[in-house]
Amino acid sequence: MLVAHATWHGGALCLWAERTGPRTPDADAHPFATCDFTGTSYEPLLGGAFRVTLPLALPTHGDHPQPSAELGPEPYDGPVELRVWRVPALVLDPFAAMALLQAAEHSGDVIAGTDLRYLCLLADEAAHLARRGQVLPALVREDGDLVARWRPVLDDPARLRALVQAMPAACRAAEGGRPAAAVLREALDGLVDTAVRGVVPHPLLPERKGRAPERLPLAERWVAALTGPDAAVPREPRDDPDELIAELDAWAAASRRPAGPLRVCFRLAEPGAEEFGETETEEAEDGDLWRVEFALQGTDDPSLYVPAAMMWAGEAPSVENAEETLLTGLGRALRLFPDMAPALDTATPHELPLDTAGAFRFLRQAAPMLAAAGFGVLLPQWAGKARLGMRFTTRADPDEGAGAAASSGFDLKGMVRFRWDLAIGDETVDEEELAELARLKTPLVRLRGQWVELDEEQLEAALDFLRRPRTGTMTAAQAIRAVIHAGEKALPLTDVDADGVFGDLLSGRADRALTPLATPEDLDARLRPYQERGLAWLAFMDGLGLGALLADDMGLGKTISVLSLLLHERENGAAPDPTLAVLPMSLVGNWQREAARFAPKLRVYVHHGTGRHRDDDLVAAARSADLVLTTYGTAARDAEMLARVGWGRVVCDEAQALKNSGTRQARAVRSIPARTRIAMTGTPVENHLTELWSIMEFANPGLLGPRAQFRERFAVPIEREGDERAAMALKRATQPFVLRRLKTDRSIISDLPEKQEIKVYCNLTTEQASLYRATLDDMLAQIAEADDKQRRGLVLSTMAKLKQVCNHPAHLLKDGSRLPGRSGKLERLEEICAEVTGQGEKALVFTQYAEFGSMLQPYLAARLERPVLWLHGGTSKQARDDLVQHFQSDPGPAVFLLSLKAAGTGLTLTAANHVVHLDRWWNPAVEDQATDRAFRIGQTRNVQVRKFICVGTMEERVDEMIERKKALAESIVGTGEEWLADLSVAELRDVLRLSPEAVSE
Structure with missing residues (x-):
């Protein structure tokens, strides 16, 4: 007997089968796999197929793959893990694949596996869409060639989600496991294209006598390629397909799908x-x-x-065609659902x-x-809900006095009593009941009046759980780690029951359960209610000796919260060791000013610059201060000297600077010993979840386990597979140590004004368009002959050049030539700046290019007839502070030109209520950080944010890509343009192409 399986890989259907019988001796080869369907009902359907060997990530028990359910139950002999196996498979051409999927069914010699049945579902869906006309023609670029395709019209997000969720893992097992959504889109696109070609007559248009096919207009060549087996559109040197592609894309965007009754x-x-x-x-x-x-x-x-x-x-109401x-x-x-066949015999x-x-x-x-x-x-209400899991209960040990769970006197070394239980919903399960369930060997069991799903893997994990010690005492610190590292897919941790503030900590409720602390008397400000709750939480975590991640949204006052904590400690009679604050260079002056303004009684020492103290002088200066400020670069260089000081705590502001855990800077900062640590960042995850691990590793070393273990358990399942259970487990593991409040939450802050984001579309001049085309053509010509490393460098350098072209020809050419009349962006920037200053208001203008800022500053100053401030990476600390002070205090209108890297974080520039992003960084988190220099506490006016985009260029298409992926932007879009370097040649050509509408008249 064979069980037929299928996966979608490389744009094609790949068919293989499992069989019973002797195992293959090769250690890496799937022992039961075959692609020999000789003599079976499938053989006539496989004409023209060719054989390949696929590496598939499949569930594995010990040293052999887990057989599919269709081969019958397999005795459980250990944990299940994904492992790559070499599988012989047949690759079918599109028409053969469609024929197979429309004919595949259970038979006496071949049984269709769940994955093959799912792809049969997609084939049916493709045929259904083709019959109802829910398809549209398209012209796309594939590997540098033009190709005519039919694509499905699916505008029902709920249906797409259902198709994604229903996809068996084996359908996407190629390449180590691909995202289900990507496989679905690729498979459905391919099947719809094949389904339409199978019913649309060929040729679609009558032949034009006396004219060679290659001499026909592009539109006619495209129509001809929409039918028949060859989808390639012949190219001519005069072809400019951008306009046709754009019209077809707009047609697809405007389509809507009807629904049946x-x-x-x-x-x-x-x-x-x-x-x-x-x-x-x-x-x-x-x-x-x-x-x-x-x-x-x-x-x-x-x-x-x-x-x-x-x-x-x-007996039912009359329904037409029922x-x-x-x-x-x-x-x-x-x-x-093949099991349904007997019911259809009647x-x-x-x-x-x-x-x-x-x-x-x-x-x-x-x-x-x-x-x-x-x-x-x-389905019944209990389906998917009542599952077997672990419950952790802890109570204060009466033999330890108040114990670790008391509302005061909390001690991580204090002992607590603990108990682990198995539970289904709110009901615990004892050993006798579980033994009975194991004896029944049924996947659905009725327990205390409710049905429960219980598969063999869960049952084995539960039995193993019951063999371990489940009661006793441990320290509070051990209890915290037990909760964080408990649980797995088979047997998750479903509930934590702890009393007092210990329970509040483990549940992540501590910031709401604690009594807010009053504003310290020595603080020259009045804390808002949410800041008083945050102060209580910081003091609570510090008292436990636990590190904290203060992840409040940018502009909610993280700095003043830490200053308040230092004052609170001193007002309560404590004489703590000094606090070291490690900051980006741009924040040192800001911390100095805020400490002087809000906490003037704190003794502050700045450890930075060539005249900074060293060795014993540094130790003496630090011990005589309450707060020591230094930069990440200085901390990395002076880590050994800083480690000699007995720090009460180390604070890292803009802690995303530690997101790459292996860098010298991150290792050096982590090496500085302290009693507790605080990480501060408004963007705890900019790109990938491992950044969160790195920041948490600074705050609480070892809490989330080794990085490799974190990636395997959390990062990969969440980012690649969208695993909701893993996401919930990560939230439970980190929630006790993270305080996160957002400016958009009106329960946190109700008096912050609105932020209005506007996209400003600019045209290129004819000169810009000419430079754009020449730059792009040069890159595409070189990239065809480049290796992977050279290709990546070419892509990144070309992206930078195209962005410079969009800014101004003189920015790319660097020839010192005149600026007026040569750039659509510059013309629009002049208009906006003139309008802002004419209204007596102020604007921040961000550019990622310091050289472009240096060109703009004198030009704008002359045009606006007023000074234009300019802050960049080469600006000294004193000059930086003077510029900020001048901008904030001068009542007159002004334009502040800023380098995104040098001034995108840390500064408070609430005097401005306009923000302009002149050239895009293409990372929403980075742009939002820059915007929040103006949109933060202290801002009393609505803030208008303008993002400049050159229409018809790569700027517009990259912006569209980011908008489409907004929900996953943090994990998909990397810093800068590096993520674009991984696109295929066809994708690059599509992203970077110049559309006709780009050029102004």
């Missing part, structure tokens, strides 16, 4: 449950069967529900009886696929 619905009923709408019995007799009830359900109104049994009996809709739908569903199918194993297969396999295919699926 009725669909077939499947309802899973428990043993003993009555017909739909009646009360389910509380107890079921042994031997009762589960039922899948067939029905019709309204597409727009799901409450319209007509059971098939009532329909056949004539019988035809039901039978047609059941026939389509059969390929996704002329009036209305339900399918199932045993417990069949009901479990319906829950885990058929139901998600049916839902993804557009069928209605109704």
Whole structure:
């Protein structure tokens, strides 16, 4: 017997099979895999297929892959892990693939696996879309060539999510495991294109006599390539396909998908449950069967529900075409749910009886696929919710006095009593009950009146759990680590029950449960309510000896919170060791000014510059101060000397500077010993979750385990697979140590004005367009012959050149030539700056290029007839402070030109209520940080943020890509343009191309 499997890889269907029999001796080869379908019902469908060897990431027990469920149960012999196996497979051309997927079914010699059945579902979906005309033609670039494609019209986000969630892991097992959404889009695009080509006549247009095909207009050549087997569009040197591509893209964006009135619905009923709408019995007799009830359900109104049994009996309201809709739908569903076949042997199918194993297969396999295919699926309320997990309970040890869980006197070394339990929902499970469940060996069991899903892996993990010590005493610190590292996919940690502030800490409720601390008397300001709660939380964490991550949104006053903590300690009679604050260079002056303004009684020493103290002088200066300020660069150079000081705490502001844990700077800062640590950042995750690990490793070393373990358990499952359980486990692990408040939360701050973001679209001049095309053509010519390393460098340098062209020709040419009349961006910038200053207001203008800023500063000053301030990386600390002070205090209108790298963080520039991003950094977090120089506490006016984009250029297309991926921008879009270097040649050509609308008249 063979079980047929399929994956989508490289734009094609790859077919392989599992078989029973002798194992392959090769250690890396899948021992049961084959691509030999000789003599089977599949053989006639495989003409023209060619063989390849695929590396597939598959579930593995010990030293062999886990057999699919269709081969029967496999005795459990250890944990399951993903491992790459070499699998022989057949690659089918598009038409053969579509034919196979439309004919594949269970037979006597071949059984379709879940992954193959899912791709059959996609083939049906593609054919359905083609029949209903829910497709549109497109012209795309693939590997530098023009290709005509048909693409699906799917504008229902819920349906797309259902298809993604229903995809079996084996469908995306190639390349070490790909995101389900990417595989779905690639497979559906390919199948829809094939489905349309199978029904549209070829050629679509009559031949034009006397004219060679290659001499036809591009549009006609494209239409010809939309039918037949060859999708390539012949190219001519005169071709400019951008306009046609843009029109077709706009057509696709404007399309909408219609919805039908009725669909077939499947309802899973428990043993003993009555017909739909009646009360389910509380107890079921042994031997009762589960039922899948067939029905019709309204597409727009799901409450319209007509059971098939009532329909056949004539007891249901009359519905037009009800019988035809039901039978047609059941026939389509059969390929996704083969177990249903016996129920269709009757002329009036209305339900399918199932045993417990069949009901479990319906829950885990058929139901998600049916839902993804557009069928209605109704499951019991407990489905997917009542799962086996661990519960951790801890209480103060009465033999230890107040103990670690008391509301005061909390001590991480104090002892607590603990107990681990197995639980399903709110019910605990004892050893006898679990042993009985193990004896039954059924995946669905009834426990204390409710049904529970319990697979073999969970059961084995639970039995192993019960063999370990589950009660006793431990220190509070050990309890914290136990909670953080507890749980796994098979047996997650579902509940933590702890008393007092210890419970508040473990649950992440400490900032809300603690009594807010009053504003310290020596603070020359009045803390807001949320800041008083934050002060109580910082003092609480410090008292426990735990590090804290203060991740309040930018502009909510993180600096004053730390200054308040230092004053609070001293007002309560403590004489703590000094605090070391490690800062970006741009923040040193800001901390100095805020300490002098709000906490003048604090003794502050700045350890920076060539005249800074060293060795014993440094130790003496630090010990005579309350707060020592230094920069990340100085801390890295002087780490050994700084380590000699007995620090009470180390504070890292803009702690994303530590996000790359392996850098010399991050290692040096982590090496400075201190009693506690505070990391401060408004963007704890800029690009990837490992950045959060690096920052937490500074605040609480070892808390989240080794980096490799963190990546395996959290980063990869969350970023690559969207694993919600892993995300919840990470939130539970980090929540006790992170305080995060947002400016947009009106319960936090209600008096901050609005922020309005505006995209300013600019045209290129003819000179700019000419330079743009020449730069792009030069790069594309070189890239074809470059290796990977050279290619990456070419892409990045070209991106920089194209951005410079969009700014101004003189920026690219660096020839000192005149500025007026040669740049659409510069013309628009002049207009905006003139308007802002004319209204008596101030603006911040950010550019990532210091050389461009140096060109703009004198030019704008002359045009506006007023001074234009300019801050960049070469500005000295004193000059920087003077510029900020002048801008903030001068009542007159002004324009402040700033380098994004040098001034994008740390500064308070609330005198401005306009922000202009002249050239984009393409990282939303970096741009938001820069914007928040003006949009922060102290701002009393609405802030207008303008982002300049040259229309029809790569600036517009990269902006569109970011908008489409906004929800995942932090994990997809890297700093700067480096992420663009990984695009294919075809994708690069599409992103960087120049559209006709780019050039002004």
